[in-house]
Each structure stands twice: as C-alpha cells, then as structure tokens.
Amino acid sequence: MLIKRKRGWDIQESQATPESVYFSRRKLLGAGASLAAASFFPERAQAQNAADVPDPTAALYPAKRNDKYKFDGKLTEEKVAANYNNFYEYGTSKYIAKSAQQLQLRPWQIKFDGMVEKEQTVDFDTLMKAVAPSLQERTYRLRCVEAWSAVIPWTGFPMAELVKFAKPLSGAKYIRMETFNNPKMAPEQRPGFLSDGNWPYVEGCTLEEANNELAFMVTGAYGKPGYKQFGAPIRLMMPWKYGFKAIKSIVRVSFTSERPIGYWEQLQRQEYGFWANVNPEFSHPRWSQASERDIGTGERRSTMIFNGYGDYVAGLYKDLKSERLWA
Numbered sequence: 520m521l522i523k524r525k526r527g528w529d530i531q532e533s534q535a536t537p538e539s540v541y542f543s544r545r546k547l548l549g550a551g552a553s554l555a556a557a558s559f560f561p562e563r564a565q566a567q568n569a570a571d572v573p574d575p576t577a578a579l580y581p582a583k584r585n586d587k588y589k590f591d592g593k594l595t596e597e598k599v600a601a602n603y604n605n606f607y608e609y610g611t612s613k614y615i616a617k618s619a620q621q622l623q624l625r626p627w628q629i630k631f632d633g634m635v636e637k638e639q640t641v642d643f644d645t646l647m648k649a650v651a652p653s654l655q656e657r658t659y660r661l662r663c664v665e666a667w668s669a670v671i672p673w674t675g676f677p678m679a680e681l682v683k684f685a686k687p688l689s690g691a692k693y694i695r696m697e698t699f700n701n702p703k704m705a706p707e708q709r710p711g712f713l714s715d716g717n718w719p720y721v722e723g724c725t726l727e728e729a730n731n732e733l734a735f736m737v738t739g740a741y742g743k744p745g746y747k748q749f750g751a752p753i754r755l756m757m758p759w760k761y762g763f764k765a766i767k768s769i770v771r772v773s774f775t776s777e778r779p780i781g782y783w784e785q786l787q788r789q790e791y792g793f794w795a796n797v798n799p800e801f802s803h804p805r806w807s808q809a810s811e812r813d814i815g816t817g818e819r820r821s822t823m824i825f826n827g828y829g830d831y832v833a834g835l836y837k838d839l840k841s842e843r844l845w846a
C-alpha cells in the first residue's frame with residue numbers, strides 16, 4: 520500500500536514538535552473555564568460524563584496487588600501517564616485524554632468468534648463476573664515503538680483466562696482482536712479523516728503468547744476501572760512487545776489458524792511487524808531503539824531486550840530464529 524502523506528505515527532517522538540505534557544492544560548486554561556481546566560487532571564477526567572451509566576464492576580477496584588512481576592523503574596505519576604497516550608481513534612497527538620472521554624463504555628459487547636466451540640457475544644460486565652476471581656493489579660513497563668516508556672500499575676486478569684472463557688478449538692493458533700469502529704464515539708473515524716478506510720484498529724498474537732503468564736487483559740489503571748484514555752473497558756498488555764501491540768477498547772476476539780495482520784502492519788509492513796518484541800539492537804528503519812525516554816522522570820535509559828521480561832518469554836521464540844521477531 521502506498522502511503523502518500525506523512526501521518527502522525529510516522530513521526531518519531533523526538534522528531535515531533537517537543538511539547539510539555541502540560542500543553543493541554545495550558546490550552547484549557549486559555550479557554551478560561553476553570554472546570555474545563557480541572558478536567559485535565561485524571562481525577563476529574565474519571566468523573567462520569569453525563570451520558571455515562573454507573574459501573575457495576577466498580578466494587579472490584581482496587582484489586583489485590585500481584586507483586587510477582589517486579590521491575591526496576593520508578594512508577595510513572597498518574598497525571599503524566601494519563602495525559603500522554605497513543606489512541607489514534609482520538610487523534611495523532613499524545614494529548615487525547617479529553618477527547619477520549621467521548622468513549623461510551625456501556626453497553627459494551629465483545630464478540631468471540633472464529634475457531635471456538637461456540638461463537639458468543641458477551642456483555643463486558645458479564646465477562647467481568649466470570650473473571651473476577653483472577654482480577655489483580657500488576658505493574659508493568661510500557662515501551663512504545665517511538666522510544667518513550669512508562670511504568671504503569673494496571674488492573675486486569677491473565678489473558679489465559681480470556682482464552683479459557685472463549686473455548687478455542689484445537690486447530691486455533693492465533694488470536695485476532697479488534698477495537699470498536701464508531702465515528703459517534705471517535706470522530707477521527709469519520710470517513711475521509713485519519714486513517715480513512717483502515718479502521719478498526721486490529722492486533723494479534725499467537726495462542727501460545729496469549730497463554731504466557733505475562734499476557735494481561737487490562738480493565739483499569741491506577742486502581743480505577745473505566746479509564747478511557749487507557750483503552751477502557753478492556754485492552755491488551757504484553758509488556759515484552761512494543762506498545763502498538765497493546766490494542767485498546769476491544770470489541771471482538773477471533774481465533775484463527777492464520778496469522779492476523781495488524782493495523783500498523785497493514786499500513787507500513789516494512790516498519791511494524793507481527794512479533795514486535797522489544798530489542799535495543801534492532802533499529803526501527805527510521806530511528807535507533809537502543810534507548811528510551813521515561814515520560815515520568817524524563818530520563819533516558821537503555822532499552823532492554825524483551826523490555827526486561829526475557830526470563831518469562833524468550834522461550835516462546837527459540838524455534839523462530841528465521842522470523843522477523845523484532846520489527
């Protein structure tokens with residue numbers, strides 16, 4: 520596919536206009552409305568929109584912490600992480616927190632289809648009831664392919680529980696996931712706008728990766744559910760892979776025998792591959808991946824292979840040396 524225009528995601532962070540994370544706040548203050556300014560802060564960004572309905576899963580939060588997955592970084596402050604996001608359905612900038620409040624979380628249905636015992640469409644709250652016993656908080660590092668990183672406490676449940684819930688057939692090898700496609704909730708999805716014709720956002724993984732203990736379905740962040748800019752009500756987190764694999768606001772989970780093609784892979788195959796495992800030695804075609812900038816501290820640090828999670832996941836790839844594991 521021919522890409523004619525330079526799009527937001529073509530620009531590496533350091534090549535983009537440097538702006539402080541407080542840019543959005545100043546813009547709002549400029550607008551003069553103190554309430555609007557306050558809504559920049561995550562505490563307020565969490566306040567329900569008028570159209571939001573009560574969250575029946577609220578009592579499950581904060582979930583018990585699972586400290587097994589230690590990391591060496593400093594937790595990214597909530598107000599920083601919640602105001603520096605990639606969510607192209609709400610624009611190409613990192614300052615989509617306010618726009619993302621248009622996301623309507625209920626009703627939210629998730630379709631399980633493809634190679635499963637029985638196709639089903641399940642309400643998110645029903646799914647939550649089924650997985651509630653395994654709900655937990657885990658802190659993971661997040662490494663974006665654009666060379667910025669964060670350390671975030673996520674609430675969620677092991678992806679293996681989602682697989683169990685879906686009951687895949689024995690021939691299923693891959694999982695393909697889709698984000699919502701609804702211009703009423705995300706105006707950027709209007710025809711003729713950003714990524715025209717390429718929605719919904721799609722990502723995928725192998726069933727083996729999904730069953731790895733690190734693979735996590737995220738339903739909340741910083742101890743709270745329904746955090747829209749983070750991809751509520753449910754998104755993926757595979758901390759050993761570049762962030763673009765961590766698909767947000769999922770509405771469909773399909774089991775297949777064929778490797779799915781992701782949103783970025785479809786747009787620029789030579790730059791964004793299926794595996795996308797973090798590797799400091801394998802450069803992106805347009806920039807080095809050797810180091811990263813922590814959005815919380817502003818410090819630059821060396822990138823680690825598999826983002827530091829090699830003990831858990833390196834074994835998944837030992838027989839795949841001929842594959843492009845690092846793009």
Ligand SMILES: Nc1nc2c(c(=O)[nH]1)N[C@H]1C(S)=C(S)[C@@H](COP(=O)(O)O)O[C@H]1N2
Pocket residue numbers: 603604605606607608661662663664698720748749750761762763764765766767768
């Ligand atoms: N649906 C959807 N999911 C998405 C994206 C997106 O644009 N749309 N961006 C991805 C990218 S590039 C990154 S780095 C992470 C960012 O997650 P965060 O905003 O929660 O930090 O979400 C990923 N999931």
Ligand SMILES: [Mo]
Pocket residue numbers: 605662663664665761762763
């Ligand atoms: Mo990213």
